[in-house]
Amino acid sequence: MGPNNQAVGTFQVWDYVVFACLFVVSSGIGVFFAIKERKKASSREFLVGGRQMSCGPVALSLTASFMSAVTVIGAPADVYRFGASYVIFGFAYTLMVIITAELFLPVFYRSGITSTYEYLELRFCKPVRIAATLIYMAQTIVYTGVVVYAPALALNQVTQFNLWGAIFATGIVCTFYCTMGGLKAVVWSDAFQMVVMLAGFLIVLIQGSNRNGGISTAWSIAEAGGRLNVFDFDPNPLRRHTFWTVTFGGMFTWLGIYGVNQSTIQRCISCKTENHARWALYLNLLGLLVILFCAVVSGLIMYALYANCDPWTAGYVSAPDQLMPYFVLDILGNFPGLPGLFVACAFSGTLSTVAASINALATVTYEDFVSQFWRDLSNKKAIWISKALCVVFGVACTSMAVAASHMGAVVQAALSIHGMCGGPMLGLFSLGILFPFTNSKGAAGGLLLGTALSFWVGVGAFIHPAPDSITRPLPLSTQNCSVLNVTAALTTQTPLVTSISPASDRSVLVESWYSMSYLYYSTVGFLGTMIGGLLITLLTGPTKPQEVKPWLIQPVCDLFCFCSEKYRRMFWCGVNHEEEKEQGLHGVDLGTDLGSTCKEHPDTDKSDTDKSLKKQNDEILNEAYINASFIPDTKF
Known part of the structure; x- marks a missing residue:
């Protein structure tokens, strides 16, 4: 099966109409809440929705925000190249949600905070809070740049969809409805975009199965190609995706994203009760598993269609991240409007992630900096400053998309950024919540050590990428199609990176430390922060018990009734x-x-x-x- 030439369908008028509807409806939601909430003018209402949200829309919003275009476009391509082991992320998601709901959420919700990093000042000191806020802001702006740029580039090179038009439209629309409607607009826009994502995936799964002669045929082809060898229990930390790296490395990576991330916690504390917040997280887990299943099955169906004619090796596309858009146009090109629905599906993920990031950045900046310097701001000034911050960060995140072109494959780049920053942050909050005796010196020193370690391994791996003998991509075939460009067929087998070290020059450091699975970057940062923080605390003297407020801690023993x-x-x-x-x-x-x-x-x-x-x-x-x-x- 598979194409024997490069030609696929192109965007038609109806595709642009369907795609434009996504932006119109999202903007309309912002206008609706701006009008509806105009009499409830306060920064608290704007930034956290008055803490009156219910669990349903918050759950959809959480899923949409982190199941971005990175998942819609990058995850199926990952399954296509490396197999269905990506589905093991389901275990990581489950562990992550349970720990977040039972360990971190109760502390944040009962503290009455608006900025997650406000907790660090209550528990430790203001310098620790400021340092963590700055790290979060840098992490979020860079990550958002990847989320905006990568799918826009992939769609541009396959569909000729205007690259910068898509990027600027995304930035403008997200900034508009964040500025107009605040958190409520973000949450309800995310809920709408989640529905669009599911609709896009459903159409791809149905038509892709039909093109393969049914799901059972696609399954058989995927099995013959080795794509269904899911469980690899090799404990080697250098292996890219094994049961251990995905389950535990993925858990720590996603805990850094969910457990202590402002974007997540801000929506949880906007719920009307703690139980609503907890249910939002558990319902969100169901959404995560559904989207994960759709992405993995899409990747398997795509492989089944191109098992004997790989578009990447043949030079039909120039990067793995373009495989999914190419596949969609191939199977849906004759149905006007449906390719546009899938593009809307991909950009729904982008819009939800960017909007959540802009809102969270505006919140932490207002709470951690503006309100600390100007304590007597009126409601009107506070609202205008909050909206101005949304505009500033909308521009910053959109501008960051330019630099994202040097970050390689979508999934790995996005999770690497979260891992390098999220791991140390997870360790910092864990020090405060789990260990009542930890002092501020330990927190600051641990954060510094954990950040240094995670960036050392992450940046080193970017400069010295692991060889295929470690990453182990599965074989691809071009026997039923003509290779358009022999040079492209050879070079596209290597991930997009800036520099590759010759095999003869690879030191022991490069072969081991830098070749570690990208999913362990967060674990390295977490362990470095925890160990460093505890050692420094023991050397400098623990915090006095009377100085620790009991609702700011939750030792792990509280999770076990026995x-x-x-x-x-x-x-x-x-x-x-x-x-x-x-x-x-x-x-x-x-x-x-x-x-x-x-x-x-x-x-x-x-x-x-x-x-x-x-x-x-x-x-x-x-x-x-x-x-x-x-x-x-x-x-x-």
């Missing part, structure tokens, strides 16, 4: 804690009601200037936790 009081006291390191999670002062559920008390003051603080309310919250919670102890003769 832990005795003896072990709970040990893990809490002398910090006051309640004996039972479900009971509290006068029978009140501390896990919910006191958490709500902690977050209610920021919601009702319409001027965003009365900082004394936070101090009052701390005093109320401290007293409640002390009174909630059911062991009066215990000394902490």
